[in-house]
Amino acid sequence: MKTENNGLRGLLVRVLLTLAGAALLMVPAAAAQAHDSLESSNPANDSTVSAMPAKIELTFDHTPIAINSIVRVEDAAGADHADGPVEIVDNQVSQAVKPGAPEGKYTVVWRVVSSDGHPIEGTFSFTAGGPNTEAAPTAAAAATADSGLPGQLVVVGVIAAVLVIALVVAGIVIRNRLRNAEDES
Numbered sequence: 737m738k739t740e741n742n743g744l745r746g747l748l749v750r751v752l753l754t755l756a757g758a759a760l761l762m763v764p765a766a767a768a769q770a771h772d773s774l775e776s777s778n779p780a781n782d783s784t785v786s787a788m789p790a791k792i793e794l795t796f797d798h799t800p801i802a803i804n805s806i807v808r809v810e811d812a813a814g815a816d817h818a819d820g821p822v823e824i825v826d827n828q829v830s831q832a833v834k835p836g837a838p839e840g841k842y843t844v845v846w847r848v849v850s851s852d853g854h855p856i857e858g859t860f861s862f863t864a865g866g867p868n869t870e871a872a873p874t875a876a877a878a879a880t881a882d883s884g885l886p887g888q889l890v891v892v893g894v895i896a897a898v899l900v901i902a903l904v905v906a907g908i909v910i911r912n913r914l915r916n917a918e919d920e921s
């Protein structure tokens with residue numbers, strides 16, 4: 737009877753330790769991931785466009801986390817012409833521009849949370865030869881609202897829970913082994 741219990745417990749321990757091992761492999765893989773980086777923008781840095789576009793687009797190499805995103809569209813005097821919240825769809829971050837934003841030189845000041853959880857920021861500039869005459873586009877249905885708990889945090893929580901369970905089980909096993917060793921001696 738005792739042997740059967742040990743066999744079942746051993747199986748359970750092996751399963752949990754395998755899960756914990758898999759979780760441990762995932763942790764350094766996530767930590768080693770680099771910051772996302774800005775690949776391109778529309779308008780492009782240092783470019784001149786005929787008219788102020790209805791929205792500024794930033795393309796990253798990964799999908800930033802939709803939390804605390806800021807894209808300011810500053811004119812030469814530093815006034816912000818951004819209109820409404822930042823939208824993130826896949827690796828594309830966009831910011832609507834106020835209708836009627838005038839011609840002139842603009843500096844886009846952006847800050848997003850990289851998919852590895854680190855805030856990243858930068859600036860780029862362009863010159864608009866005319867005002868924004870387009871109506872601001874409506875939010876795409878697929879746009880991610882800039883709020884809520886990112887899924888990655890949930891994954892990290894699950895990994896942590898598995899590790900805690902595995903550590904508890906490992907502690908029980910070690911204690912039982914020590915007890916058995918004492919019994920045998």
Ligand SMILES: [Cu+2]
Pocket residue numbers: 769770771772850852853854
């Ligand atoms: Cu990073």
